[in-house]
Every structure is written in C-alpha cells, then in structure tokens.
Amino acid sequence: MSDPPIVVGVDGSEPSLRAVDWAADEAALRGAPLRLVHASLWERYEGALLAQELDKPVEEVMARDVVGTAEQRALRRHADVRVTTDVLPSEPEEGLVHESDTALAVVLGCRGRSGLAEALLGSVGVTLAGHAHCPVIVVRGSHDNRVRPGAAGRVVLGVREKPAGSAAVRFAVEEAVLRGVPLEAVRAWRRPGHAVTARPLFVGGPAHLEELDAAERVEEALRDAPEGLEVHRRTVEGHARDVLLAASRDAGLLVVGTRRRHGTVGLQLSRVTHGVLHHAACPVAAVPETA
Structure with missing residues (x-):
C-alpha cells in the first residue's frame, strides 16, 4: 500500500503557490509524497473554444498548465520529493473532500482567485475544513512558511x-x-x-x-x-x-x-x-x- 500523500489544491494564484512551497517543505520533512490537484469542470464544456494546436478544450489546457507550474515550483524547492499531479473534473469542494479520504493532509492557500479580500479565506477552504477526513492546513502569513527545523516558529x-x-x-x-x-x-x-x-x-x-x-x-x-x-x-x-x-x-x-x-x-x-x-x-x- 502506497504512503498517503500530502495533497495541495492549486488554482494558479500566488496564495496557492505559497501553499505548494509549504507542502513541499512538509513532504520533505516527513518523507511523504506530494500530490498537486486542480479541480476543474473543463470536461463539462467540451465544444467551447478549443486549443487548436492540441485539439483539446481550452479549459483542459489551462488546468494542465496550472498543475504543471505547481509541479515545477515544488521540484525547484525540493528536487527529491515524489510529486504527482492530477486535474479533477469536479467542483473544488467536492474534489478536495474526496482527496482527503486517502491524504495525510490537504493544504490550501489563504484564498483562491475570487475577489475576496486577502485577509479572508475562500469558501472552498471553509467547506474543506468543515468536511475533510484528514487535517486541513491553510497557509496564511506573509513569510515564506518554509519549515526550518530548529529555527521555525513554535x-x-x-x-x-x-x-x-x-x-x-x-x-x-x-x-x-x-x-x-x-x-x-x-x-x-x-x-x-x-x-x-x-x-x-x-x-x-x-x-x-x-x-x-x-x-x-x-x-x-x-x-x-x-x-x-x-x-x-x-x-x-x-x-x-x-x-x-x-x-x-x-x-x-x-x-x-x-x-x-x-x-x-x-x-x-x-x-x-x-x-x-x-x-x-x-x-x-x-x-x-x-x-
């Protein structure tokens, strides 16, 4: 049976990429795999604008770019961490709650791409924290949140x-x-x-x-x-x-x-x-x- 991963919900925003940094540090500290997921509904909108060169829906191309960028960031942070990616054809809340069934923890940025104020946590985070089956970590704060044994805050x-x-x-x-x-x-x-x-x-x-x-x-x-x-x-x-x-x-x-x-x-x-x-x-x- 494979080790449970640390799952990160990514949406391309800077807060979600800071969550990738934090989760990569945590995965390295624990020796755990890192799973980066983007919840997208692109499969429901086939027939919309297509990415001509790939003959795929634009939404799929964008979603793959989101997880690809997150993967590169995680590997730059910790090249030895085992990283996998996936695009979930679901609402973010539904997809991440499902992911929590087999996760060591689920990590999110402090907000998504909505127009909410920086200080507020988006609805996805609130729903996930209320229904997840594993710890949910919301990465807040202006520092880089890097785990530094012996030097990090208490x-x-x-x-x-x-x-x-x-x-x-x-x-x-x-x-x-x-x-x-x-x-x-x-x-x-x-x-x-x-x-x-x-x-x-x-x-x-x-x-x-x-x-x-x-x-x-x-x-x-x-x-x-x-x-x-x-x-x-x-x-x-x-x-x-x-x-x-x-x-x-x-x-x-x-x-x-x-x-x-x-x-x-x-x-x-x-x-x-x-x-x-x-x-x-x-x-x-x-x-x-x-x-």
Whole structure:
C-alpha cells in the first residue's frame, strides 16, 4: 500500500503557490509524497473554444498548465520529493473532500482567485475544513512558511474542552517534534460576570475556578508529550478566538481541532475555528476529531 500523500489544491494564484512551497517543505520533512490537484469542470464544456494546436478544450489546457507550474515550483524547492499531479473534473469542494479520504493532509492557500479580500479565506477552504477526513492546513502569513527545523516558529496548540485522546494534540506534538521547535499549549478562560482582560496565569497568583480548570486542561493535553520536547503551558483570560489569534502572531503553525456533531453531515466549524482560519497570522491546521 502506497504512503498517503500530502495533497495541495492549486488554482494558479500566488496564495496557492505559497501553499505548494509549504507542502513541499512538509513532504520533505516527513518523507511523504506530494500530490498537486486542480479541480476543474473543463470536461463539462467540451465544444467551447478549443486549443487548436492540441485539439483539446481550452479549459483542459489551462488546468494542465496550472498543475504543471505547481509541479515545477515544488521540484525547484525540493528536487527529491515524489510529486504527482492530477486535474479533477469536479467542483473544488467536492474534489478536495474526496482527496482527503486517502491524504495525510490537504493544504490550501489563504484564498483562491475570487475577489475576496486577502485577509479572508475562500469558501472552498471553509467547506474543506468543515468536511475533510484528514487535517486541513491553510497557509496564511506573509513569510515564506518554509519549515526550518530548529529555527521555525513554535507550534501553538489550541486546547479544547476534552483534550484526552485528541487528534489535534497528537498532530501538534508530531509537528513540533518533526520541526524541532517548542510546543505551546494555550487554553482561554473567562470569568463569569466580570470584565474580560487578557492576562496570563502566574504561578502562585490568585486563581478562579475557571482559571484552574483551564490549567488542568492544558496539563491533560500535554500528559503524553514525549521526553525531550520543549513544552510551554499558557492560560489566558479572554475569548478563545482572540487568544489564539494573538498567539499566532509569532508562531510557525497554529493547530486547532474540529469536532463532528451528531445528526449533521461532516464537520461543523465552531466560531473559534472559523475565526482563526480567516484571520490567523500563521498557517493553521484544522484537525478533525472523531471522539
């Protein structure tokens, strides 16, 4: 059985090519194959303008050019990474969700070729993060996002209500170990009936029950962290979305979990996950939780 690939959805835009860079680095780090896919509906429009010299639909020629350009970029980045390409005759959302069935992870740029503002994630990314069967990484940030073991920014983990056995915790730990960087586990808490301020929990200081509960969740998340991994524990009073966005400012990767809800199809994104996917200052990994 072949190794599961890291899949990248490409559309020819600069954000999608930055996603190719990030995914190529990740594939090299993991020794995993890289699969570059472009979801196109060209097969439905046969009979439109043709590329005369190839006797093929223009849409097919354009799609092949998109994946070809992405392949060249990936190989320039890491010549030893195994790269395959494909054009999917489907809507992007449908095609990438299907790809997630057998992928190690699916990687996207922060937006597609639509007219959305640069800061916003396109509808494809939101749908994929809500329904994929593997981690979805949205490459955000203005830096090149290159994985540099020992030099890249830390991995930040947003600790959920029930972190025990969490797929997000496992993914965050694995990423930190692979990169050789610290892991910071962050849990937000709020004080009922009082104004919310952002302040860390200091050892020996006064603690509310909510504050103590947050600290316990963080300890639970890091309980099985391997020896030798540098870990940092942090609880912050405030809204979870704002706390994680602040933590993303100098991080290399932000990891959050997405939980499947009973009676619904796929994964339903919380406001926190939705917010960080749209506004984080670093790449975000949305990891589906099965429990």
